[in-house]
Amino acid sequence: MDFIILSALAGFSLLMFTISYDIACQWKTRLTEHNTKMLKEMQLQLDKFTYQCVVPGWHAASHNDKCQENNSLSFKLGIGKTDSEGMERVWSIMNPMAYHTKDIGCGQRTDVVEDKIDSHNFQKNLGQGM
Ligand SMILES: [Zn+2]
Incomplete structure (x- = not known):
């Protein structure tokens, strides 16, 4: 730490x-x-x-x-009003990626994880509605 x-x-x-x-x-x-x-x-x-x-x-x-x-x-x-737990909330979404990325190289793993986070953020934006 x-x-x-x-x-x-x-x-x-x-x-x-x-x-x-x-x-x-x-x-x-x-x-x-x-x-x-x-x-x-x-x-x-x-x-x-x-x-x-x-x-x-x-x-x-x-x-x-x-x-x-x-x-x-x-x-x-x-x-402000944050609970500072934002990082924790994506663990449940990211955990399954550990199995899928354990055998690939560091660079490719970074790309896959980034794609997953991008997708998560995009879906979150869509879910905000109008
Ligand atoms: Zn304490």
């Missing part, structure tokens, strides 16, 4: 961001420490950023009351 987040943020000059992660409450406690263990080129000056970590709405229900109080999307600045 550290590698994914730090890689994603490298090269961006964001001043403020929010990280939504199912177990952000636990993960964030060691982010600063883990940042110092990354390659120098990947390390971020986290003290230069304003960031907040949140637990997505549906996942928060399984966390204790204190965690929900501290990490709820409802109490964070700039979040």
